[in-house]
Amino acid sequence: MAMKKFEHLSAKTLKEAAAALSASTGRALALAGGTDALGALKDKIHKESPSLVVDLKTIPGLSYISEEKGGLRIGALTTLHDIAAHKTIAGKYKALAEAARSVASPQLRNMATIAGNLCQEPRCWYYRMPDDQFHCLRKGGTHCGALLGENRYHSVFGGARVAAPACTAACPGSIGIADYMARVRKGDMDGAAGTILNNNPLPAMTGRVCPHLCESKCNRGGFDEAVSIRAMERFVGDHILAHSAALMKPPAKRTKRRIAVVGSGPAGLAAAYYLRMAGHQITVFDRLPRAGGMLAYAIPAYRLPRKLVAAQIAALEAIGIVFKLNTEIGGKGRSLRSLRRDYDSVFLATGGWAQKKIPLEKSELLTSGMAFLTESKPAVGRSVLVIGGGNVAVDVAVTARRAGARKVTMVCLEARDAMPAFPAEIAEAVKAGVRILAGWGPQRVLEDGGKVKGMDFIACTSVLDEEGRFNPVFDAAREQTVKADQVILAIGQSAELDYAKGVKTRRGVIIADEATQATNLPGVFAGGDAVSGPASVIHAIAAGRRAARAIEAYLGGGKSAASAHAGVSPLLALNAACGTHCGRTKFPESKGLSREGSLAEAERCIDCSCVAVNASDLAPALAALGATIKTTRRSIAAEDFFTAGVLRSTVLDRDELVREIFVPASRPGGSQGYHKFRIRNSIDFPIAGLAAVFNYSGGRLKDARLVFSAVAPMPLRLKAVEAYLEGKRADESTARAAGELAAKGARPLTKNGFKVQIVKALLQKAIMSAAG
Numbered sequence: 107m108a109m110k111k112f113e114h115l116s117a118k119t120l121k122e123a124a125a126a127l128s129a130s131t132g133r134a135l136a137l138a139g140g141t142d143a144l145g146a147l148k149d150k151i152h153k154e155s156p157s158l159v160v161d162l163k164t165i166p167g168l169s170y171i172s173e174e175k176g177g178l179r180i181g182a183l184t185t186l187h188d189i190a191a192h193k194t195i196a197g198k199y200k201a202l203a204e205a206a207r208s209v210a211s212p213q214l215r216n217m218a219t220i221a222g223n224l225c226q227e228p229r230c231w232y233y234r235m236p237d238d239q240f241h242c243l244r245k246g247g248t249h250c251g252a253l254l255g256e257n258r259y260h261s262v263f264g265g266a267r268v269a270a271p272a273c274t275a276a277c278p279g280s281i282g283i284a285d286y287m288a289r290v291r292k293g294d295m296d297g298a299a300g301t302i303l304n305n306n307p308l309p310a311m312t313g314r315v316c317p318h319l320c321e322s323k324c325n326r327g328g329f330d331e332a333v334s335i336r337a338m339e340r341f342v343g344d345h346i347l348a349h350s351a352a353l354m355k356p357p358a359k360r361t362k363r364r365i366a367v368v369g370s371g372p373a374g375l376a377a378a379y380y381l382r383m384a385g386h387q388i389t390v391f392d393r394l395p396r397a398g399g400m401l402a403y404a405i406p407a408y409r410l411p412r413k414l415v416a417a418q419i420a421a422l423e424a425i426g427i428v429f430k431l432n433t434e435i436g437g438k439g440r441s442l443r444s445l446r447r448d449y450d451s452v453f454l455a456t457g458g459w460a461q462k463k464i465p466l467e468k469s470e471l472l473t474s475g476m477a478f479l480t481e482s483k484p485a486v487g488r489s490v491l492v493i494g495g496g497n498v499a500v501d502v503a504v505t506a507r508r509a510g511a512r513k514v515t516m517v518c519l520e521a522r523d524a525m526p527a528f529p530a531e532i533a534e535a536v537k538a539g540v541r542i543l544a545g546w547g548p549q550r551v552l553e554d555g556g557k558v559k560g561m562d563f564i565a566c567t568s569v570l571d572e573e574g575r576f577n578p579v580f581d582a583a584r585e586q587t588v589k590a591d592q593v594i595l596a597i598g599q600s601a602e603l604d605y606a607k608g609v610k611t612r613r614g615v616i617i618a619d620e621a622t623q624a625t626n627l628p629g630v631f632a633g634g635d636a637v638s639g640p641a642s643v644i645h646a647i648a649a650g651r652r653a654a655r656a657i658e659a660y661l662g663g664g665k666s667a668a669s670a671h672a673g674v675s676p677l678l679a680l681n682a683a684c685g686t687h688c689g690r691t692k693f694p695e696s697k698g699l700s701r702e703g704s705l706a707e708a709e710r711c712i713d714c715s716c717v718a719v720n721a722s723d724l725a726p727a728l729a730a731l732g733a734t735i736k737t738t739r740r741s742i743a744a745e746d747f748f749t750a751g752v753l754r755s756t757v758l759d760r761d762e763l764v765r766e767i768f769v770p771a772s773r774p775g776g777s778q779g780y781h782k783f784r785i786r787n788s789i790d791f792p793i794a795g796l797a798a799v800f801n802y803s804g805g806r807l808k809d810a811r812l813v814f815s816a817v818a819p820m821p822l823r824l825k826a827v828e829a830y831l832e833g834k835r836a837d838e839s840t841a842r843a844a845g846e847l848a849a850k851g852a853r854p855l856t857k858n859g860f861k862v863q864i865v866k867a868l869l870q871k872a873i874m875s876a877a878g
Contacts, residue, residue, distance in 0.1 A: 109147050110155040116164040120738050120763055123160045128761035132157030136763060138183060138222030139163070141214050146227060149236040152245065152753075162221075162763070169219075171195070177770040182221035182763070186724075187212070189220060198772055201797045204780035205727035208795070211788045221764040223724045224735070224747070225756055229791055229816070230260065230718035244716045246752045248272035252717050254329045257855040259793055259816075262862055264853050265715030266750030266819035272714060273320040273335060278648045279312075281305045283320060283335055286342060287711040290704060299346045299353050302339065306647055307354075307379035308372060308418060310347050311401055313340025313698075314410050316644050317528040325714055333710050334699070341704040347414070350421035357385040357425070363661050366391065366449040368435050368442075368605075371399025372643045373634025374455035375418075376650030377657070378427050384658050388427045389449075393434035399457050400635075401643070403480040404498070406505045436605025442630075443607065451629045451657045454606060454616065455650065458599035458635040464493070468551035471558045475502045475596030487592030489513045491561060492540075493548055494596035495525040496640065500532060502596045503540045515588055517543045519566045519578055528642075543588070547580055551593070560589035601636040615639055622656035623649055631657055716750055716819055717855065721791040725821045726813035727780055728767065730797035736766040750819040776801040777876045781868045792816040794864045798872035800836070807831045807840075807876070817865060824848055827869065836877035841870040 117123035127134045135156040137143055140163075147155065162168070168183035173194050180189065189195055190207035209215055209223065227233070232240040232251040241247035249272065252260045269275075273283045282301050289298040302309045316336050324332035346353050363386040367374045370392040378388045396402045398415045423429065433440060435456075445452045461474040475498055478484050486509040492502050495518025506514050516535065518525055522544040525532060536542065546563040553559055565584035571577040600614045609625050609632070610617045616632040618625050623633045633649030635641060699707060728735070728744040735742045739762050749757050758764070772778065778799040784790040795815040801808045810831045812824040827844050834840045845866035852862045 110150065112156050113158045115158065115160045117160050117162060119165060120162075120168075120765060123162055123165065124738055124761045124763055126158065126160050127763075130158045134158040134160065134760070137161045137163065138225065138764075139185070139217050139219040140222070141210070141218045142222065142226045146234070149234070151234050151236060151238060153238045153241060163219075168765070175771075177768055180220055180767045180769070182765055182767070183219045186215040186218045186220065186223065190215065199731060199769055199778075201727045201730055201778040201780045201799060202724065202769065205723040205782075205795070205797060208780065208782045208792075209723050220724060220767060223722050224728075224764065225758070226722055228716075228718035228750075228755060228819075229721040231256065233718055242716070243268050243714065244718060244750070244752065248275060248323065248714075249325050249328075250714060250716055253325070253712050253714065253855065256857065257717060258857045259719070259861075260855060260858055261717040261719050261818045262852045262854045262858055262865070263818040263822055265713065265717045268716045268751050272323040272325055273333075276319045276323040278319070278642070278645045279305045279651070280648070281320075281339075284711060284713050284715075287333070287338065287708045288713060290338070290342070290708040291711075293705075295342065295345050296349075296353060298342050299349075302342055303346065303353070305651065306339075306644070307376055307422075308401075308643070308647060309339045309343030310414060310418060311343070311372070311410060312644050312647070313337070313343045314414075315405055315642075317530065317642050326710060326712055329712075334707050337699050338704060338707055341699045341701075344698070347417050347421060350417075350424065354421050354425055357383055360385045361387075363387065363451075364389070364449045365657060366445045366452045367455060368392075368445070368452065369399060369455035369457055369634070369636070370394075370397040370419075370429065370431075371455060371457045371634060371646060372401060373457075373646035373650040373653075374399065374453065375422060376647040377453045377455065377631075377633070377654045378650075379422060379425075380651055380654035381657060382422075382425055382427050384654070384663060386661075390427060390429045391433045391435055391440070391445075392429070392431050393437075395432055397429045397431060399455075404476060404501070406479065406501050406508075408505075408508060409501075434605075436607075441607070442605060442609070446627070446629060450661060451631065453623075453650075453653050453657065454609070454625070454630065454632040454636060455634040455646075456601065456603075456605075456636045458601045458640055460600045460602050461595060462598045462600055464548060464595060464597060466548060466551055468553050468558075469595075471551060471553055471556070472593045472595045475499065475594050476599060478502055478594050479505065484509055486511045487590065489590045489592070490515070491588050491590035491593045492516045492596055493561075493593065494518055494598070495520050495527055495544065496596065496598060497527045497531055497642075498599065498640070499596035500527045500535045500540075502594050503535050504538045506592075506594070507538045507540060511592075513541070513590075514539065515541045515543060515590070517546050517548070517561075517563060517588060519545070519547050519569050521545050524569070543586070546586060547578060549585070552587070552589075558591065558593050560587060561593060562587050599635070599640055601639075603636065606632075619656075621652065622659075623653035624656060624660075629660065718750075718819060719816045720748060720750075720755060720818070720820050721816045722821070723780070723782065723792060723795055723815060726795060726797035726815040728769065729813040729821050729823060730778070730799045730811040731769050731772070732811070733767055733769045735764060736768060738763045738765055741768075745813075745821075745823060748820040772799070773801050779872065779875055781872050781875075783864050783868060794861055794868055796865075796868040796872055798869075798876070800876045803833075805835065806833050807836055808833070812869070812872070814865065814868075817861060824869075826851070831873075836873050838870075838874065841873040841877075844873060845869045 133156045168181040170181040172179040186206040196203040286298040286301040318336040321332040367390045382388045397419045402415045461476045490506040490511040547566040549562045549564045563586045565581040568579045618632045618637045623631045631653045633653045634646040733744040782795040797813045799811040810828045814822045
């Protein structure tokens with residue numbers, strides 16, 4: 107394969123090299139030895155090839171080994187051959203010498219440098235596949251091919267969360283789905299609740315009505331079936347409501363800031379929750395007698411029980427949120443102007459309640475879809491015709507069937523595969539017995555004696571023009587009549603914004619900043635359907651949360667009003683059961699998952715993360731020896747130098763370069779070594795490698811340092827084993843026990859369980875070598 111063209115700079119100083127890397131507008135690459143980087147360039151393993159390659163080998167004075175009183179200084183461009191052949195290193199720093207000698211072949215060691223070895227890219231055939239055939243998590247993708255694919259040489263000690271899993275990336279609320287699944291597996295329901303509440307204060311609601319976009323991106327779906335994420339969210343959400351006094355507590359610190367929220371739908375409730383958690387005084391205004399907005403009125407009770415909505419409102423009231431119902435802003439006594447005067451900030455979340463009309467004669471005979479849904483016991487005909495193809499139209503159609511209509515037909519302009527309703531909702535309607543006629547536009551209302559009798563339709567050949575604007579085209583030669591004794595109009599809703607005096611609008615919605623939800627009026631923010639038009643509940647919640655952060659910043663709080671995302675260790679304990687074939691947990695939709703069912707479903711989550719290993723041989727040796735890596739900006743302990751992120755395996759910044767490695771002098775009388783398992787004694791990278799440093803006191807082990815390579819995404823220090831060895835004799839019994847202890851932390855994948863035995867064997871070998 108031919109390399110793509112790039113600019114080349116033969117740097118004369120580190121300063122020049124760093125400046126060039128910083129100034130590069132495209133991807134840039136620093137070349138230390140070239141044995142690894144040149145192969146990657148030739149194979150074009152990345153989506154974007156570097157536009158600039160900076161050659162560091164031309165910089166003088168970076169290849170040296172200097173012993174001083176406190177230890178050893180090694181230049182960044184010192185070759186592995188020179189390190190392995192150096193007498194002082196071989197005598198006093200044996201682990202480093204053996205690690206350098208174990209790398210590749212003599213020819214490669216003559217070129218490879220210590221800095222290049224430390225900064226090499228991950229060893230994974232999916233990552234290294236030519237022409238970027240697998241754009242994996244480590245490259246900024248959403249999938250790890252190794253998790254459920256070929257993983258025999260991959261991590262046995264968990265994965266690294268290098269980016270948001272595909273499910274979280276697809277969720278408008280960015281909920282930490284894999285994180286709360288892991289907590290459910292551990293039986294930590296309160297921890298799972300806290301993870302969800304960080305991003306969504308209404309999981310019992312979304313767990314029933316969310317379009318679960320996350321499930322469409324679940325990587326488990328490529329193996330058998332996607333995890334039932336919505337059902338899991340419902341289970342945790344119900345746990346939150348059942349224990350709301352403990353899980354949704356009033357804020358410990360309170361401010362004197364007063365914030366008005368207009369509208370008690372999902373956007374308003376989310377903003378109110380997060381602002382209340384920041385300690386502010388929150389008052390929610392709504393013109394209706396019950397709080398909840400669309401949750402309480404428009405979503406059918408069979409999908410979202412009214413008692414559940416009431417319980418959610420009660421939980422929010424319990425943390426100190428005040429609801430003022432039957433209060434219309436813009437009516438008598440209250441206006442947006444007065445709210446701005448009396449409160450420090452205002453959030454507008456009034457939703458979209460006005461039914462859009464159709465320009466046909468006799469259209470007054472049609473029933474409003476919104477009015478139909480808000481009635482507790484809607485009047486329904488024997489044969490019902492629903493006009494519209496969105497989610498509200500689906501809700502109307504299914505509600506009509508449940509209310510007793512013998513025949514329900516949905517008619518919409520869009521083709522079946524272009525209907526705006528979520529696919530799952532459409533499937534539910536078909537299952538309920540709703541007939542769908544897609545690609546037809548209403549032409550006239552049929553009536554007799556002031557009573558509707560049906561409608562005539564004309565074929566719709568396209569809905570949008572070439573620029574994506576609504577401009578339907580019809581075929582007059584194709585007509586169809588649908589008879590019905592009730593026609594319900596559900597072609598969309600619009601916002602009622604007469605109250606929002608002074609707020610800029612466009613095409614019937616409020617203009618608000620996409621990132622902050624700020625309007626043109628200082629201190630006034632807006633979100634939900636009043637800004638976006640009809641959208642899902644989770645989209646509205648996400649808008650409310652964004653607004654809460656922005657309002658907190660506007661009030662001078664600076665930090666997000668929402669709690670910080672729960673921290674996750676860079677090295678995750680992967681779900682050991684993830685590779686077994688098992689479909690979704692079966693459960694009755696009306697009741698949701700049982701506790702046992704939720705645990706079984708959580709076990710199916712593969713905890714998407716990167717399982718490529720760090721295969722540097724010198725990395726564990728330097729970490730075990732307590733080395734410090736000096737860069738053009740700072741000094742970093744070797745143990746802290748490595749990470750796992752998108753297109754990075756070290757903590758170095760884009761324009762930061764390794765300058766020198768300092769290895770402190772070893773204690774006299776100790777022992778050390780590097781033990782490597784590989785298939786061939788030359789060329790091969792380690793399947794596992796162990797750097798071990800032991801000191802002694804009275805014939806017993808003291809201050810052991812044990813660091814593995816190639817068993818985890820980063821060099822792995824076995825601190826628990828080190829603690830166990832303290833004061834023990836280096837004998838077979840101690841070695842076996844240490845091996846078993848190390849194995850307890852292992853989380854092998856489907857095909858690499860053998861590596862756990864190698865870990866045990868290398869550890870026992872290291873301890874027995876110390877005994878010898």
